[in-house]
Amino acid sequence: MGIDANISFNFMRRYLKNNTIFGLAILLFLIATVILSPLTADPTKIDLQNNLQPPSLKHMFGTDNLGRDVFARIVHAAKVDLTISLVIVGLSAVIGIAIGLISGYYGGIIDKITVCLIDIFLALPELILALVIVGALGPGLLNSALALVALGWVRYARIVRGSVMSVKERQFIEVSKAVGIDDFNLIVKHILPNVVTPAITLAMLHLGHAVLSLASLGFLGLGAQPPTPEWGTMLNEGRVYLREAWWMSVFPGLAIMLTVLSFTLLGDGLRDVLDPKSRRLVYG
Amino acid sequence: MDETVIVDNLRVHFLLEDTIVKAVDGVSFHVNKNETLALIGESGSGKSTLGKLLLMLIKPTSGEVYFNGLNLTKMRDRELRKIRQEMQLIPQHPEDALDPKWKIYDSMVEPLRIHKLVNGKSEEKELVYELLEMVGLQEEHLNRYPHELSGGELQRVVIARAISLNPKFIVCDEPTSMLDVSVQASIINLLLDLQKKLGLAYLFITHDLEIANVVADRIAVMHHGKIHKIS
Amino acid sequence: MSNTIEYVLKRLLMAILVVIATSALTFYLLSASPGDTAEIIIKKVLVGEEEYNPTKSEIQTVKDVFGLNDPAIICYLKWLWKAVHGDFGNSYVSGLPVFNEILVRLPATALLAISSTILSIMIAIPLGVLSAAKQNTVVDYACLAYSAFFIAIPNFWFALILILIFSLYLGILPVAGFGSFAHLILPSITLATSMSAITTRLTRSSLLEVLSQDFIVTARAKGLNENIILYKHALRNALIPVITIVGIQMGHLLSGTVIVETVFGWPGIGKLLADSIEVRDIPMIQGCVVFIAAMFSIVNLLVDLSYRFLDPRVKYGD
Numbered sequence: 041m042g043i044d045a046n047i048s049f050n051f052m053r054r055y056l057k058n059n060t061i062f063g064l065a066i067l068l069f070l071i072a073t074v075i076l077s078p079l080t081a082d083p084t085k086i087d088l089q090n091n092l093q094p095p096s097l098k099h100m101f102g103t104d105n106l107g108r109d110v111f112a113r114i115v116h117a118a119k120v121d122l123t124i125s126l127v128i129v130g131l132s133a134v135i136g137i138a139i140g141l142i143s144g145y146y147g148g149i150i151d152k153i154t155v156c157l158i159d160i161f162l163a164l165p166e167l168i169l170a171l172v173i174v175g176a177l178g179p180g181l182l183n184s185a186l187a188l189v190a191l192g193w194v195r196y197a198r199i200v201r202g203s204v205m206s207v208k209e210r211q212f213i214e215v216s217k218a219v220g221i222d223d224f225n226l227i228v229k230h231i232l233p234n235v236v237t238p239a240i241t242l243a244m245l246h247l248g249h250a251v252l253s254l255a256s257l258g259f260l261g262l263g264a265q266p267p268t269p270e271w272g273t274m275l276n277e278g279r280v281y282l283r284e285a286w287w288m289s290v291f292p293g294l295a296i297m298l299t300v301l302s303f304t305l306l307g308d309g310l311r312d313v314l315d316p317k318s319r320r321l322v323y324g
Numbered sequence: 325m326d327e328t329v330i331v332d333n334l335r336v337h338f339l340l341e342d343t344i345v346k347a348v349d350g351v352s353f354h355v356n357k358n359e360t361l362a363l364i365g366e367s368g369s370g371k372s373t374l375g376k377l378l379l380m381l382i383k384p385t386s387g388e389v390y391f392n393g394l395n396l397t398k399m400r401d402r403e404l405r406k407i408r409q410e411m412q413l414i415p416q417h418p419e420d421a422l423d424p425k426w427k428i429y430d431s432m433v434e435p436l437r438i439h440k441l442v443n444g445k446s447e448e449k450e451l452v453y454e455l456l457e458m459v460g461l462q463e464e465h466l467n468r469y470p471h472e473l474s475g476g477e478l479q480r481v482v483i484a485r486a487i488s489l490n491p492k493f494i495v496c497d498e499p500t501s502m503l504d505v506s507v508q509a510s511i512i513n514l515l516l517d518l519q520k521k522l523g524l525a526y527l528f529i530t531h532d533l534e535i536a537n538v539v540a541d542r543i544a545v546m547h548h549g550k551i552h553k554i555s
Numbered sequence: 556m557s558n559t560i561e562y563v564l565k566r567l568l569m570a571i572l573v574v575i576a577t578s579a580l581t582f583y584l585l586s587a588s589p590g591d592t593a594e595i596i597i598k599k600v601l602v603g604e605e606e607y608n609p610t611k612s613e614i615q616t617v618k619d620v621f622g623l624n625d626p627a628i629i630c631y632l633k634w635l636w637k638a639v640h641g642d643f644g645n646s647y648v649s650g651l652p653v654f655n656e657i658l659v660r661l662p663a664t665a666l667l668a669i670s671s672t673i674l675s676i677m678i679a680i681p682l683g684v685l686s687a688a689k690q691n692t693v694v695d696y697a698c699l700a701y702s703a704f705f706i707a708i709p710n711f712w713f714a715l716i717l718i719l720i721f722s723l724y725l726g727i728l729p730v731a732g733f734g735s736f737a738h739l740i741l742p743s744i745t746l747a748t749s750m751s752a753i754t755t756r757l758t759r760s761s762l763l764e765v766l767s768q769d770f771i772v773t774a775r776a777k778g779l780n781e782n783i784i785l786y787k788h789a790l791r792n793a794l795i796p797v798i799t800i801v802g803i804q805m806g807h808l809l810s811g812t813v814i815v816e817t818v819f820g821w822p823g824i825g826k827l828l829a830d831s832i833e834v835r836d837i838p839m840i841q842g843c844v845v846f847i848a849a850m851f852s853i854v855n856l857l858v859d860l861s862y863r864f865l866d867p868r869v870k871y872g873d
Contacts, residue, residue: 059703151566163855164848167810168828176584176833179727213418218379219435219485220408225615233425244588252709259711260829275712279818293712301707 060312063305066298074119081113084267092285102287104277110287114295117269121299124185125250131189133243137236138194141227143197144204154197161194167256174262181264184257188250197237197248203235210234241311248303255296271296327390328493328525329355329378334387336377347373348384349549355493358528360519361554362540364533370549372416375495378527379413380404392492413487418478422470428481429466432541433493435489440468455484458521459514472551476507480514487518493525512539563860569853577848578638578841579631585837586627588845593617595835596647601757621647632804634841643845644838648831653842657824663733664823667816668808671746672801679751680797687793688785690763698755705752710811714745714818731820742819746811752805762793794867802858809847 081099087107095102101110143154161169173187174180207213208231216230257263258272266273266304271292278288332352338345347370355361361533362533365371376382378389389396391411415421422431432452435440442448456463459480470478479499484492496515500508516539518524528539536543544554586592596617597609609617618624625633634644643653686698721728721741732738765771766789774784812825820826828856831839 071798102602158568160573160576163852164577165806165810165851167813168844168847171813171828171832172581172840173584175835175840211415211417212423214376214381215413215415215421215482215485216406216423217381218411218413218490219438220405221434221438222405225438230423234423247461247709256711256810259709259814260817261833272709272711275709275715279715282715282719283723289712289715289719293709293715296712297704297707298708300709301703304703305704 057309058304063302063309066302067306070118070122070299070302073115074122074137077115077119080141081107081109083098083116083269085109092126092281092288094285095287101291102285104274104285104288105171105281106143110274113269113274114271114291117271117274117292118295118299120181120264120268120270121251121254121296123245123273124181125254128185128188128192128250128254129243129246132192132246133196133239135189136193136240137200137232137293140200141204141231141235144201145208145223145227146219151201154201158194158198158201161191162198164208166191167253170253171260174257179262179265181268181270184254188253188256192250195242195296199238199242200235203238204231207231207234237314241307241314242311244303244307248300248307251296251299251303325419326356327354328357328359328392329527330388331378332388332390334374334377334389335385336373336382337385344551348377350435351387351549351551353544353551353554355525355527356541357492357525358519358523359541360528360539362528362530362536362543363546364530364536364543366531367545369545369546372497374546375413375460375497375527375529379408379411381413406439409435409489410491411493412489412491412495414479414482414486414494414496414499418475418482418499419470419502421482422478424470426469427466428468428470428473431470432466432481432484432488435485439448439489441489451488455488458487458499458518459484460510474507475503476511479503479507479511483511483514483518487524490522491524494528496526496528498529498531501530501532508535515539561707563856566859570849570856571743573852574738574845574848578845581841581844582631582634582837583627585835585840586630592835592837593621593623594838596621634838638845643842646831646839648834648839653838656827656839657842657846660822660824660827663821664812664816666739667742667746667812667821667823671743672745672748672804672808675750675754676802678747679754680758680794682751682755683797684762684785684790686755686759687762687766695759698759702752702755702845705748708749710745711814711818713748714741714815717741717745717816729816733820733822738821742815742821745815745818746808749811750807753804754797754800754806758793758797761796762789764848765789765792768792795862796865798858798865799862802855803860805851805854805858809851816841 044224085108087103089107090099090103091107092103093099093103093107098113101114104110104113139154143151169191170184170187173190174183177183177186178199213226213230221230247269254263255270257274258274259276260268261273261276264270264273266277275289278285278292281288295297331354334348334351335346336348338347349370351374353361363371363374373382377384380399384397387397391407395408396407396544399407409500422428426434429452432455433448436448436451444460450468453463456466461477461480461484465473465477465481470481473481483499500511501514504512512535515526519526526539528536530536542554545552562564562829593614594609597613598604598607601617602609622633623630637644641654643657645652646656649656682698682701689695718741722730728740729738730737766785771784771789774788775781809825812821813821813829814825815821815828816823817829824846826838828843828847830836831843
């Protein structure tokens with residue numbers, strides 16, 4: 041059993057390693073595309089003479105109903121989707137980690153309220169809540185991002201709070217207190233570095249999830265509004281022309297899939313390195 | 325005034341699953357200057373809790389603790405943080421007493437930085453080297469992380485940290501119980517040495533009567549949260 | 556036994572709290588959002604023009620008719636009081652009772668949810684078992700790749716691809732709609748594949764974990780047939796955590812129905828919610844969300860209980 045487990049462990053490592061490299065390759069490709077995006081055709085230039093053209097040498101991914109270059113739109117949408125998702129994840133992580141630290145460290149009534157909020161948020165399907173929030177605030181990219189941050193912090197708070205509860209019982213915390221450290225420095229300098237690892241893995245998986253959620257809202261017409269290029273919104277426009285122009289729907293979806301795949305693989309790899317004991321499989 | 329620490333009728337009670345646990349139940353004693361009071365008792369007798377109470381790491385249910393004539397139990401957190409310069413803790417598990425994410429150097433200077441006792445990098449370094457020598461460590465240890473040091477070395481770092489603030493009183497909570505026998509002796513000698521040099525008072529918590537006999541001027545026996553006799 | 560009852564009661568109480576909190580949150584968000592509710596009703600529902608500029612008397616009439624004169628908190632409490640008695644108000648759009656409308660839509664969503672859950676299990680368990688039994692072979696990697704891809708594929712896009720291939724190109728299945736078995740196929744496949752991606756991974760990893768446990772090693776040492784070990788001993792234990800994932804998937808499923816029902820024009824609760832959000836039919840949104848939250852909570856509770864029932868090691872009360 042010992043040798044067996046060892047061999048399979050090595051296999052697993054190699055398998056995950058290859059996956060991580062694949063994920064990294066996709067991500068680098070995406071970043072390169074975003075950097076090179078000014079070189080593409082103008083994504084908002086309307087050319088009704090040449091609308092709904094199939095893919096050709098001039099228009100690699102064809103043109104849409106208004107004659108805009110689909111390839112250029114996808115590349116520019118990458119910029120929008122990646123930046124907004126990054127902002128969503130960053131804000132969610134900062135807010136969630138802060139709340140998790142405070143409620144885990146101080147306990148008491150603050151903690152009770154936080155736990156109750158976490159339970160309520162996790163007891164509901166995320167997209168449904170996002171729909172309601174965006175529905176209330178009105179459609180748009182900013183409101184979608186706001187809704188996803190309002191829901192995104194919860195998982196960070198939960199995971200960080202749990203780790204804080206165990207770390208704060210450790211002896212080095214007591215020793216630092218005995219030396220006379222104040223709460224703020226104790227939390228920021230000692231507790232945070234010791235609880236942040238699982239949150240980083242979570243953030244990687246959250247990135248993929250954020251791209252999907254943002255695109256879902258866009259697809260339902262609640263996200264980015266035309267003419268802003270955004271993958272989900274493009275799919276929503278393309279859906280109407282599915283019969284005439286398959287390329288309007290196929291390519292933006294491929295872009296979403298590749299992006300999410302990349303973040304998922306990287307998240308897996310990151311977890312494998314940082315947090316090998318954890319069994320977290322997917323964001324959720 | 326010869327007493328550094330005076331404890332008066334100290335109690336701490338926890339509520340654990342509907343039953344009241346009297347961890348420390350009406351304890352009074354004092355620790356003199358330059359003296360080692362050994363606190364001996366089996367595990368669960370409340371001796372560690374008592375040690376933490378003296379340092380106000382746990383708040384007592386009732387009773388008073390005086391340190392150099394000041395009533396610690398009446399102090400606000402801010403004042404207490406200041407007074408912590410003068411009383412320190414050496415805990416039981418050296419392998420968990422230093423932040424695993426911090427290099428030894430940073431852990432050693434943390435107390436100095438908290439109380440702003442040094443100006444500039446060079447003064448800081450000078451002090452660290454001085455401390456290294458006092459506790460018998462080498463420069464090479466400074467750049468390592470706690471998991472790269474042995475238990476004895478770690479305990480020396482913890483001691484260096486504790487004395488860096490020139491304290492008057494140190495609670496030693498079974499400082500050698502997790503160490504090899506050969507290392508135990510050297511750590512105890514170090515503590516006794518430092519006591520002479522720096523004029524420290526110790527509350528030395530242990531469950532080992534032999535060690536107590538070696539280090540102590542007086543011995544207090546604790547049982548079920550009460551101190552039974554002091555000799 | 557009294558422990559069990561206490562636990563169930565506690566969880567039920569929590570579920571009720573969650574549903575009430577959700578309804579309050581939804582109500583607050585919708586009534587506090589930009590734009591006067593009465594004005595929006597006139598613009599979006601009664602006139603149907605965004606640019607229409609309603610007069611003061613028009614607004615007042617709408618307020619009287621829809622009961623919008625009270626402050627939001629009073630409106631909410633009134634709504635809550637009625638809701639407890641089974642009256643969820645009337646839709647701004649159709650004027651029909653929200654509760655009835657939801658009940659009418661329920662069978663369609665239930666049909667879709669059940670068929671896609673069954674289909675996803677039919678895909679996931681064999682793939683997961685195959686993957687674990689042939690660990691670190693090409694078969695295993697293929698199953699893992701399937702799972703990785705379907706976690707990454709957005710279901711709204713996969714739905715479009717299925718329509719493209721089976722409806723528009725091959726012409727063998729209807730593009731959208733409801734009524735026959737053929738209509739059910741594409742929506743179910745869309746939801747089932749995305750659900751099966753996660754379940755496959757979980758089945759695989761929990762089966763691998765069980766296979767490395769002592770009693771399996773003992774069974775092997777005794778010379779028991781590998782297949783008997785796998786199916787009779789290991790799988791039964793491995794399926795316990797898989798049940799929890801089905802509960803977690805419920806949220807995924809309910810979110811999924813909103814999108815899939817919208818794409819396929821499936822007349823269920825998901826589409827009802829999406830449509831209501833578009834026209835800001837507040838009572839209807841409120842009703843849908845409360846209904847979905849309640850369904851989700853109940854399923855989670857049932858899953859949790861069955862999990863504890865199947866695995867006697869799990870204790871109540873913590």
